[in-house]
Amino acid sequence: MIPRLSQEQIVFALAVLLCAGFALSLPGFLTGDNILNLIRSVSILGILGVAMGLVVIGRGIDLSLVALMAVSVAWMLNLVTAGMPLAQAIVLTLAFSLAVGAINGWLIAYAEIPAIFATLAMGTLIYGFGRYFLFSLDVAYLPPGAAPILWLSQGSVLGIPVPILTFAAICLAAHLFLRYTVWGRYLRAVGDNLAAARITGIPTRPVIVLQYVLSAAIGYLAGLVTAASVASMNTRLALSTYVYDVILVVVLGGIGLSGGKGGIRNVIVGTLLIGVLLNGMTIMDIQYTIQNVIKGALLLAAIMIDTIVNPRDEQTAQQGDI
Template identity: 65%
Template sequence: MNRTSSSPPGRAAIGWRRLQHGFTQERIVLSLAVALFALFAAFLPGFATQDNILSLVRSVSVLGILGLAMALVVIGRGIDLSLVATMAISVAWTLALAGSGMPMGQAIAYGLLLAIGVGLVNGVLIAYADIPALFSTLAMGTFIYGLGRLKLIPSDVVPAPEDVLWFTRIGQGELLGVPMPVWLFLAVALAGHVFLRHTRAGRFVYALGDNHLAARITGIPVRPMVVLQYGVASLIGCIGGLVTAASVSGMNTRIVNSTLIYDVILVVVLGGIGLSGGKGGVRNVIIGTLLIGVLLNGMTIMNVQYTVQNVVKSSILLAALIFDSLLNPRDEQTAQQGDI
């Protein structure tokens, strides 16, 4: 009788499995962030000062908020390339309305409604018209940017009203010595964690990303959930844009042509949220944001050219995508090992 198959695994096999379990992308990225921080603190003058640390966390807060928005759709096995365009146009329109005399609170409400509307249209195109998320959001980003510049916004740069002190405080104020953008990032992160982990809709998002067809069979309203995902993601993105506008006293719509959308994807993928969907959470976004924040701050202190920084970031993104494809195959065919 062959006892090999029924015998318990040896100590070596158990040790290897424990090593694999501990060898997660999240822990690797966190370790890299800590090591990079320690390295910069030891060899870069001025890096470990209180002012620089506060500047670092302030600068990456908006990136973190946008990362949370992107994470929501990526967990549901989607992607939103219109996020930055929606953010820029909705916030610039908000500032334009406020500049024309509309009360700031009412203008913000209109901007949020515009952002949510764009997200809902994205969701409808993806869920009901069956257009792939990559193409529908790319087209929507181009459309909303062109429409906004043509009909809604008088110029590329829209200044924030100087007499609305509470709005300025959102981006430039402090609470208990910590910049307000950091508190807002933490608030959005907490809300995102509660939504994803402690609500039925959040569990539906994970089920959607894990297995779309199985979610449909079990009775989950798949199409409405897709629409909800993109609507909430655009809402969060607009909040990030408002923080940006309050921090720099305006919104430059040319940010749409920057590498910001790739930075957002980098934070999400690098933190350990697989593009295959169904895994990850707020903690992954925070960890990815910390690593990118430390890296960019260090390169800025070293006076590394902007183009070189982009090369570094794109190389890291490419490596993270390759690593993600190995850890999280997107279907049964790519999950097969040994095929040529």
């Protein structure tokens, strides 16, 4: 009897096959330097995938994640440029990011606005607020006063680039949170069955707020790594399709949109597949537009598979989630 494979196992197998195919057809793909650069290049996407994964496990979605990351870190760079000490600027903008995350959670948990609409509106609001009140230019460049954060991109420990170690540390912390903490178990229970969780005495509304605060915090860290990598932050990232790449990593890896299913390992597997795919397409010099078509088709296929594997129940339909 052929054993039934999970989506996670299938995606991992696809990543291995894709890696083998590129190794045979593209010279230099399987070199140590290219593999290290591959993992490094998708580490930011993976960190954002962890943030999104926690929210999706709690039966939510955060379409404001990338916009909040871009605006808060761009504001930090502008504050440092204006003369504010780096540590103070980071604390202030991190607090701003956490506050927006808490507002997202409040709108969803207490005002009972569907997550997809609340976070979509918040992402647009944050970008407009930032461009009008916080900074005047689309791109914020890394000033000399913010040079210490360059270590997040250029540094290494035992020969391993810091972005990879940061991704690994975030994955480990999120895994331990979900598996061994009370609030992590609460989050999974809320995602699995909100009504049952409420009946058993779980503080469901604070748990929903918590997941969006965690998403904002992890997203801010991803923003710091991004700014360190390119010595700037382009706030037009908020208007790009990058957030859908993050959702692609999560759903493709096997975290069900119906909530309560999957874990951080799914994010790692999804990041691995997307990393191999993007790296191979870049080496093959495939146009960016064609890459978007391929990623869009993959996202659609992943959502269709998720719909089959994790069918919507009556409670999910009533909540209005995707």
